[in-house]
C-alpha cells in the first residue's frame with residue numbers, strides 16, 4: 174500500500190470534493206484576510222506620513238482625509254470578509270467532518286458485518302468498538318480543526334514568503350534559510366511520531382477490550398469477588414495507555430523547542446545581517462524595520478507546526494486503523510444461484526465433508542448426512558463432538574475444507590448467501606437477545622410481522638404466558654442480551670423468533686436445554702406441529718427432545734457412529750441405548 178492515509182481519506186471524501194474545495198478556499202481566504210492588518214497599518218502610516226504622495230494618492234485620491242476614509246472602508250471590508258470566510262470555513266469543515274465520520278462509520282460497520290465469523294473470533298469486540306467509535310471520532314476532531322490549521326499554516330507561509338521576496342528580494346533568503354531545516358526536521362519528526370501514535374491507538378483498543386469484557390462479565394467478577402483483581406488489570410491497561418501516550422508526547426513536545434531554535438536562528442540572522450547592511454549603507458532603515466517586522470509573520474507559524482503535525486499523526490494513526498478494517502476482504506464470497514423461499518424443498522445433504530477450525534485438527538472427518546425434505550433428524554453425541562459445528566457449516570459460517578454441503582442439490586457455495594440464510598431458522602445454543610422489547614426480539618428478522626403473528630409464535634413457543642406476566646407484557650424491555658429474563662425464558666423467545674420466521678429449514682441446537690421438563694414437553698407438542706412442514710435438525714443432550722425424530726444420528730469425535738429411529742437405536746444396544754438408560758434412570 175503506497176498511498177498515504179491522508180490521500181486515502183481524501184479519496185474517500187471524493188463525493189464531497191466540491192465541499193472540500195469550498196472549505197479549502199474559505200480557509201485560505203480567511204488566513205489571507207487575517208494577514209491583512211499589518212499591511213493596512215503600513216498603508217495608514219504611509220497616508221499620514223506621505224499624505225499627497227502616499228500609495229493611495231497614486232490611485233488618484235489626493236485628500237489625506239478621504240484616503241483615510243477609503244482605508245477605513247477597506248479595513249471594514251477586510252474584517253467583514255474575514256468573518257464571512259471564517260464562517261464558511263467553519264461551517265463547511267464541521268459539516269464535512271460530520272458527514273465523513275458518519276459515512277465512514279456506517280461503511281466500516283457495513284463492511285465489518287460482511288466479514289466472516291472467524292474474523293470476529295480472532296478479534297475482540299473492544300478493539301472493533303474502539304475503531305468504530307474512537308478512531309472515527311479522532312478523524313472528526315482532525316477535520317474540525319486540524320485541516321483548517323494545516324491550510325492556514327501553508328497559506329501564511331506562502332503568502333508572507335511571496336510578499337517578502339517581492340518586497341525585499343535581496344534579504345528574504347536570510348529569513349528563509351531555516352525553512353529547509355525546519356521542513357527536513359518535520360519530516361524526520363513525522364517518521365518517528367507515526368509509529369508511536371500507532372501504538373497509542375492499539376493500546377486504546379486494548380483498554381477498550383478490557384473494559385467491554387469486564388462490563389459484560391460484571392456478574393462473574395462480583396461472584397468471584399474479583400473486583401480488586403480486575404481493578405488492577407484495568408489499572409495496568411490504563412497505565413500502558415498512559416505510557417504509550419507519554420512516549421508520543423515526549424517526542425512531540427521536544428520538537429517545539431527545536432523548531433523555536435531554528436526560528437530564532439532565522440530571526441537573529443535577519444536582525445544581524447540586515448542590520449549590518451544598514452550600517453554599510455546598503456539597506457534603508459525603513460526596509461530593515463519592515464523586514465524585522467514581517468520575518469515574525471513568516472517564521473512564527475512554524476511554531477504551530479509541531480502541534481499541527483501532532484494532530485495530523487494522531488488522526489492518521491486512526492485512519493490507518495479504519496482503512497485497515499475496510500481493506501479486510503470479505504473472504505466468504507456469496508454465490509449467484511437464487512433459492513427463493515417459495516420454491517425451496519428443503520433437502521439437506523452433507524457430502525463427505527471434512528472441516529477443521531483454523532487449520533487445527535479436523536473436527537468433522539469425511540462425514541456424510543442426507544436429510545430428505547421435511548424430515549426431522551436428531552443429533553446426539555458427547556460434548557465437543559462437532560454437532561454445532563455441523564449446523565454452522567450449513568449456515569455457511571465457515572467453509573468446509575473437503576466435500577460439499579448441498580441444499581436442494583445445490584452446493585451452498587453457489588447459492589446466494591442471503592437466500593441460503595433466509596431459508597434457515599437457527600435457534601442457537603447460546604441465545605442472543607437484543608436490547609429492546611419482547612415483541613421486537615420475537616419479530617427480529619421478520620420485521621413486518623403483525624402483533625397477532627408475534628403472539629401466535631409466542632404461544633407456540635410456550636412463551637405467551639410468562640410474557641403476559643412481565644410488567645409491560647410484549648412491550649417490556651428485556652435488557653442487554655435479555656439479561657432481565659431467565660435462561661429458559663430467553664430460549665422460548667428464541668424459539669418464538671424462529672417460528673415466526675417460518676423457515677423451510679429449522680435448526681434447534683439445544684433449543685430447550687434450559688427449560689424445565691414440563692415446559693419442554695409442552696414445547697415439544699408445539700414443535701411436533703411446527704416441524705411437520707419443514708426440514709428440522711434438532712441437536713440435544715436430553716434424548717426425550719429428539720426421541721420422535723425420523724432418524725437420530727449419534728455423533729462421536731466428528732463422525733456418525735449410529736443412526737436410526739429411537740426404537741432401532743435401542744435395539745442396536747449401543748451408545749444411544751446406553752445414554753437412554755442413564756437418562757431414563759433404568760440403570
Ligand SMILES: Nc1ncnc2c1ncn2[C@@H]1O[C@H](COP(=O)(O)OP(=O)(O)OP(=O)(O)O)[C@@H](O)[C@H]1O
Nearest residue numbers: 294530536554555556557558559560561562563602
Ligand atoms: N470457533 C471455533 N474455533 C475453534 N474451535 C472451535 C470453535 N468452535 C468450536 N470449536 C471446537 O470444535 C469442537 C466441536 O465443537 P462443537 O461446538 O461443534 O461441539 P458440540 O458437539 O456442539 O458440543 P456441545 O454438545 O458441548 O455443544 C470443540 O472441540 C470445540 O472446542
